[in-house]
Amino acid sequence: MVRLYTEDLSIGYEERLIVKELSVKIPDKKITTIIGPNGCGKSTLLKAITRIISHQSGTVILDGGDISKENTKLLAKKMAILPQTPESARGLTVGELVSYGRFPYQKGFGRLTPKDYEVIDWALEVTGTFEFKFRPVDALSGGQRQRVWIAMALAQETEIIFLDEPTTYLDMAHQLEVLELLQKLNQEQERTIVMVLHDLNQAARFADFIIALKDGEIVKAGDCEEVIHPNVLEQVFHIDAEIGRDPRTNKPMCLTYNLLKGEK
Structure with a gap:
């Protein structure tokens, strides 16, 4: 079953079209990663699907x-x-x-209920941030803060979570910490995760479904075997990639690459 999909979705700012007639189905209860060069429309697509920005034409369908x-x-x-x-x-x-994640459930003057406090504590426990509950957010490390923001998203009790480059500015250990948390939420709670990542090997390791974008259009969408492929990466990033196997997951990984000369 597919709960979320787009049909001929076009998104732009003023007269500039960023995403062009894009149709894609987001697999339910899976991890989907969007990859592509800077400025290709990854973040714009996420914002349109979640209605942060409006789209020019086409539709985003959720639950029919x-x-x-x-x-x-x-x-x-x-x-x-x-x-x-x-x-x-x-x-x-x-x-x-x-607690801001409980906003959709608040009525009247927006006072938190016992149920709200229960969900907040649950989100803190799941993300391993309960010990920081009374600590200022500004006093936390980058990885800890990112987990707290994820806890806020979890407090909304949604089945679909979108994340735009959740590992940006984090060191390698904290990147892995965040991605493993998202994988755990997907596997144990069947949350549908949709995220933008720049690291191809992280995308291959954690995603069930990858969407490769270039110039606002899908070059390839499928599992990591289909997308983390020299021909696809050449089209998307204009690179000559050497693909091997991750010795721990047996998934494809980009070992090295060269820029291709000539016009893109």
């Missing part, structure tokens, strides 16, 4: 309905997004930040 016609709070109960550069959490404790 057009998301442009969906009630905002109802939509926020179905999908959560962690943007590339989350807004500042200056002055907030970890618990306060995570």
